[in-house]
Amino acid sequence: MGNTQKLSDFLAAVKYEDLPTEVIEQVKRLTIHTVGVSIASDIIGTTQKAKKLAENKGGTPEATVWGGSGIKINAEDAAFANATQADVLDWEDCSWTGHPSAGVIAAAFSTAEARNKSGKDFITAVVAGYEGYQRIAMAVQPSPVYLEKHSWGLSSWQIFGSSLAAAKIYGFDGDRFNQTIGATVYVTPVAVGLHAAGPAKSDIYHFAHGTDAANGIFAAKITEAGYDNGRDYLDGERGYWSMVSDSDDSTWYTLDLGERWLINETYIKHWPANMWVQTPLEIIDAIYKEHPFTADQVKKISLSPYNTLTGSDYLASTKTTLDAQFNAAFCIAAYILNPVSDANWFAEDQLERKEILDLIAKFEEVGETITPSTNFAIFQKGSFPEMTMRVELNDKTVLEKTIVYPKGHPRNNTTLEEEYELFERITTPVIGKENAKAFIQAVDNLETLGNIGEAAKYLIK
Structure with missing residues (x-):
C-alpha cells in the first residue's frame, strides 16, 4: 500500500470521537477567527469584487457568502468568495507552508451547509483538511536551490485543504479520498506562488485562495460523480511533488497519523499583516x-x-x-x-x-x-x-x-475568549452586534449544532 492510500484511509476513518479536546478547541478558534477576519475585510475593494463575482453567478441556493446579501449560492462560489476574503487582510492563520484556514474553513463550511451537516461533521472535516493538507504540503517542500529559479507554489498545495475537507463532508471512503487527491492534482494551479511581477505586488494573490477553495470542492464533486482510476498520485517519481518541487520527503505523508495533530501547530495571526x-x-x-x-x-x-x-x-x-x-x-x-x-x-x-x-x-x-x-x-x-x-x-x-x-503562535496561543472578543469587535460594523453574538454562541456550542446552516444565518448583513 502506497502513501497516498495510507493517508487516504486515515482521513476517511477519522471520527469526531477520535479528536482530543484541544483539537476540537483549535477548530473553534480557527473557525471564529477565519470567519471574523473575512467579514472584517468588507471595506476592502478585493472583498467586494469577490462577493459580487460570486453572488452574480447565482446557481443552486446551497451556501452563504459571509457578510454578504443573504442570498444563497452554490457551494463552490460561496467558498470562492469566503476564501478570497479570508486572505484579504492577511489576518488568517499561517502554517509552515501557507494559509490553510482560508480554504479549509471556507470549503468545510459551505459544503457542510449545502449538505445539511452537523457541527461535529464540520469539525471533523476541518481536521481532515488540515491533517491531509499539511502533510502533503510538507512532503513536497522544495530545496533552496530549486527556489532560486522557480516559484514557491503556495497556491498549488493550498487546494488540498479544501478538497480533503469537502471529501470528508461527502463521507468518502479511503478509495474515494485517494481519487480526490488525484482529481485535486489535475485541477491545481502549478507553482504560481508569485506575489508580484518584480516589485509590483498584486491582489490576484488573494483571489487565488478563493479559486483554490472552489476548485478543491469541485475536485471532490468530480470524484463523487465517479471517474476511472486516478489513484496514488502522491507516490512515485512522477507524483504530485515532481510538478512543484525537486524534493519528495515521503515520510511526511503518514507521519504520526492520529498521534500528532498538525492543526494544533498552526499559527493564528494576531495582526492583519504578513506572517x-x-x-x-x-x-x-x-x-x-x-x-x-x-x-x-x-x-x-x-x-x-x-x-x-x-x-x-x-x-x-x-x-x-x-x-x-x-x-x-x-x-x-x-x-x-x-x-x-x-x-x-x-x-x-x-x-x-x-x-x-x-x-x-x-x-x-x-x-x-x-x-x-x-x-x-x-x-x-x-x-x-x-x-x-x-x-x-x-x-x-x-x-x-x-x-x-x-501572540497566536502555538507556544503563545490565543484563548477562545480572546477570539470571541475579536470577532465581536471586528464584525459588528458589518453584520451587527446581535448577529455577531449569536454566531459566537453557535461556535462555542459547535459540537451540539445539528445543522451548520443554523450558524450561517447570522453571517449576513
Missing part, C-alpha cells in the same frame, strides 16, 4: 502600552534582523493593499496612528496617507539578513525568529524590546 510582520507589531504594541507616544514624537525606529520579504521600501512600491500588508514599516506606522487593529489600516485612503509615509521615512531595518525560507525553517522546528525593535523619541528617550513568540 513575518507579526513579531514587529507585537513589539510595537508592547512598547506603546508600556510607554505611549505620538507619531510626531518619533525620531527613528529600527528593527533587527533585516527581513528580505518585509523590509522592502514601501515608498518605492506600487502602494497596493498587499504592498502594505507585506511591509513592516507600513504596518508599524499604521499601528502608531491607530493602535486598534482592523481593516482601516488598509483602507484605500491610508495607503498613501502623508502621516504614514512620514513615519515610514523614519524606519530602518538593521542587523543580519534573514529570509522567509530561514524563518519557516525555524517555525517548522517549533520556534520562531527572535526580533528586536528600538524606538528613539525626539526627547532622547529610547524604548527597546525583544520578542520571540508573538
Whole structure:
C-alpha cells in the first residue's frame, strides 16, 4: 500500500470521537477567527469584487457568502468568495507552508451547509483538511536551490485543504479520498506562488485562495460523480511533488497519523499583516502600552534582523493593499496612528496617507539578513525568529524590546475568549452586534449544532 492510500484511509476513518479536546478547541478558534477576519475585510475593494463575482453567478441556493446579501449560492462560489476574503487582510492563520484556514474553513463550511451537516461533521472535516493538507504540503517542500529559479507554489498545495475537507463532508471512503487527491492534482494551479511581477505586488494573490477553495470542492464533486482510476498520485517519481518541487520527503505523508495533530501547530495571526510582520507589531504594541507616544514624537525606529520579504521600501512600491500588508514599516506606522487593529489600516485612503509615509521615512531595518525560507525553517522546528525593535523619541528617550513568540503562535496561543472578543469587535460594523453574538454562541456550542446552516444565518448583513 502506497502513501497516498495510507493517508487516504486515515482521513476517511477519522471520527469526531477520535479528536482530543484541544483539537476540537483549535477548530473553534480557527473557525471564529477565519470567519471574523473575512467579514472584517468588507471595506476592502478585493472583498467586494469577490462577493459580487460570486453572488452574480447565482446557481443552486446551497451556501452563504459571509457578510454578504443573504442570498444563497452554490457551494463552490460561496467558498470562492469566503476564501478570497479570508486572505484579504492577511489576518488568517499561517502554517509552515501557507494559509490553510482560508480554504479549509471556507470549503468545510459551505459544503457542510449545502449538505445539511452537523457541527461535529464540520469539525471533523476541518481536521481532515488540515491533517491531509499539511502533510502533503510538507512532503513536497522544495530545496533552496530549486527556489532560486522557480516559484514557491503556495497556491498549488493550498487546494488540498479544501478538497480533503469537502471529501470528508461527502463521507468518502479511503478509495474515494485517494481519487480526490488525484482529481485535486489535475485541477491545481502549478507553482504560481508569485506575489508580484518584480516589485509590483498584486491582489490576484488573494483571489487565488478563493479559486483554490472552489476548485478543491469541485475536485471532490468530480470524484463523487465517479471517474476511472486516478489513484496514488502522491507516490512515485512522477507524483504530485515532481510538478512543484525537486524534493519528495515521503515520510511526511503518514507521519504520526492520529498521534500528532498538525492543526494544533498552526499559527493564528494576531495582526492583519504578513506572517513575518507579526513579531514587529507585537513589539510595537508592547512598547506603546508600556510607554505611549505620538507619531510626531518619533525620531527613528529600527528593527533587527533585516527581513528580505518585509523590509522592502514601501515608498518605492506600487502602494497596493498587499504592498502594505507585506511591509513592516507600513504596518508599524499604521499601528502608531491607530493602535486598534482592523481593516482601516488598509483602507484605500491610508495607503498613501502623508502621516504614514512620514513615519515610514523614519524606519530602518538593521542587523543580519534573514529570509522567509530561514524563518519557516525555524517555525517548522517549533520556534520562531527572535526580533528586536528600538524606538528613539525626539526627547532622547529610547524604548527597546525583544520578542520571540508573538501572540497566536502555538507556544503563545490565543484563548477562545480572546477570539470571541475579536470577532465581536471586528464584525459588528458589518453584520451587527446581535448577529455577531449569536454566531459566537453557535461556535462555542459547535459540537451540539445539528445543522451548520443554523450558524450561517447570522453571517449576513
